[in-house]
Amino acid sequence: MLILQNVSYLHPDKDLLFDNINLTLNRYQKAALIGHNGVGKSTLLQLAAGVLSPSGGLIKTDSPPYYIPQLYGQYNQLTIAQALRIDARLQALQAILDGNVTEENLTTLNDDWAIEERCREALQYWQLSDLDLNQKIECLSGGQKTKVFLAAIAIHKPELVLLDEPSNHLDVAGRELLYNFISASNSTILVVSHDRKLLNLPDTVFELRSSGITVYGGNYSFYQEQKQLQDNALVDDVKSKEKALRKAREVERASLERQQKLDARGKKKQEKAGMPTIMLNTLKNNAEKSTSRLKGIHAEKVGTIAQELHELRKELPDLGKMRLGFEASDLHKGKVLVTATNVHYSYSGRQLWQQPLSFQITSGERIALKGLNGSGKTTLIKLITGALEPATGTLQRADSKAIYIDQDYSLIDNRLSIYEQAQNFNITALQEHEVKIRLNRFLFTKEDWEKPCCTLSGGEKMRLMLCCLTIASHAPDLMILDEPTNNLDIQNMEILTSAINNYSGTLLVVSHDQYFLEQINIQRTIEL
CATH class of the missing domain: 3.40.50.300 (P-loop containing nucleotide triphosphate hydrolases)
Known part of the structure; x- marks a missing residue:
């Protein structure tokens, strides 16, 4: 087929x-x-x-x-x-x-x-x-x-x-x-x-x-069982290769020490025998060539094992954890960020919700925004961020910094390279090497820095977006995530969870993944 x-x-x-x-x-x-x-x-x-x-x-x-x-x-x-x-x-x-x-x-x-x-x-x-x-x-x-x-x-x-x-x-x-x-x-x-x-x-x-x-x-589930067996075998292979590398280096060191002792002993005998200088120089050159050849043989063996070990380690499943390492929000916990009173929004004259919405969002909260498809979650987010204004009712927003990471990652400019995108968020003038360290932390190595953002997968764009937030250094007071796990593989979902749990500001999350919401310690729900 x-x-x-x-x-x-x-x-x-x-x-x-x-x-x-x-x-x-x-x-x-x-x-x-x-x-x-x-x-x-x-x-x-x-x-x-x-x-x-x-x-x-x-x-x-x-x-x-x-x-x-x-x-x-x-x-x-x-x-x-x-x-x-x-x-x-x-x-x-x-x-x-x-x-x-x-x-x-x-x-x-x-x-x-x-x-x-x-x-x-x-x-x-x-x-x-x-x-x-x-x-x-x-x-x-x-x-x-x-x-x-x-x-x-x-x-x-x-x-x-x-x-x-x-x-x-x-x-x-x-x-x-x-x-x-x-x-x-x-x-x-x-x-x-x-x-x-x-x-x-x-x-x-x-x-x-x-x-x-x-x-x-x-x-x-069957795949997971088989992968666990393979991963266990891979760990054993790494340990075995590490042992082989240590042994090869010990043999290399012992062989060179033995050769050096033999060369020194031979030199003393030759000097005692009163050999002509030209003969001594010839023997000395031969000894140095022999030692150099021996070094080359062992170095090649050690290098081969080291390369094999490097390749095995790259296959290990744990890629490490990413952290949102920026400063905490300046806002005191409990400060009112958003107050909605009898808010409604209309499309083509048709009201979106059966009843008007009234709620508050205070600093430091972790809130899930839930509702069936078409219930107006994205519209409500746009009202909260000021992208839209309510048709009726009032919505008051405190002077605070909010960032909205939508499902299409529109904060990522597809025309830029990964490094250029990171520099766009470098408002504190970090040195070039500092920016690249942050990119590395979020699994973007030097081979990736010149890649255009348009070639990135959804999960890679999410990782880059999180990295850009750390480069901006100062945390947003309110971070809104719209279905953040949608385009992540399972491994990156775990990494994202760890990263979010290092964020101390106010969090508003739209997600249908109940397991994820539990992992990031959601405290209350706004249900549409």
Whole structure:
């Protein structure tokens, strides 16, 4: 159904992402594609979908794949019908029903007389019955956008479905619908996700690394068990190689000491024997060459073992922890930052909430903002930050510094390199080496500094955003995170949790990941 043979991909800047990738997905098979952020999971899906072209290798599919991307900003100016590529058929059907039975309309409809009914049933399954297909995508919440594209699977009935983080923006009810849908689907499915419940549904796991793909014949829980065994073996290999390196260095040192003693003893004998100077110099040169050759042999052996050890250590799973190492907020704990009184907001004259909102946010709190998809969480955030003003009621904001990290990481300028982006936040004039130390701490090594931000994965952008906050040094009084775990792999979710727990300011978090909310010590909830 889907075959990748020796596939490689170069970024536009000629930076190699991966090489010699091989993957076979059989008809009706359901598989998860996992790997660390930045390894190329989303790129691999785009290659399989035909959105990108490989730099080398061959990609074959039996039928056109249906691809659901991770982000939807490129569809914002389209209507729902246009984004789902059903607008022409719907228009043709309506024209025919109105009596305009032309060859062109019949060809466009292509005997798909049930298109309206399938749309209605698909939207109803995903709890989107109230949506108008002529609505602009930009008017929808993140969860609604995801559901719209998921609904299109039932509309188009593709044989091959490629899903990139489909549960990211879904609320709890939406995730349950997704799990049921994937379990019941007859389509061949390849899914990229960090949602552990979702990852346990497929019967195969493909782990993508820069060196290739490893196949695990089981779900994610099986993969974890196998990885633990491999990690344990890797730790044993590291310990064994460390022991071999110590032994090689001891042998090197002992051999050189022995050679030096032999050379010194030989020199004394030669001097006592009264050899001519020219002969002594010749013997001395021979001894030095012998010692140098011996040094070279041992140095090569030690160097080889050291390099092997370095490669093994790079494979170890623990990449260390990142910290939000900036100064604490100047605001005293308990200072009122936001006071909302009978606040309402309207879209096209329609009020967003059934009841007006009244609440306070005080300094030092950790708050979760919850609600179903479309309940107005993003709108409320924009009201809190001052990007929008309420239609009715009052919203008072104290003089404080707030930062909003949205789902699209709009604070990252895709035109800049990673280092240039970091320098944009260098308001305290840190020295160049200090900025690079911070980048290294957040896992951006010197090989990454000149990469353009547009090539970064969602998880890498989140890490870079956190790094930029530490470079800015002074903590924001209020930090707002909109679905911060959406584009992170499991390892980076743990790193993010550790980083947030080092932040002492006020935290407002939108997340459907209850485990994550518990880990960052959320104290209360604003429910929409």
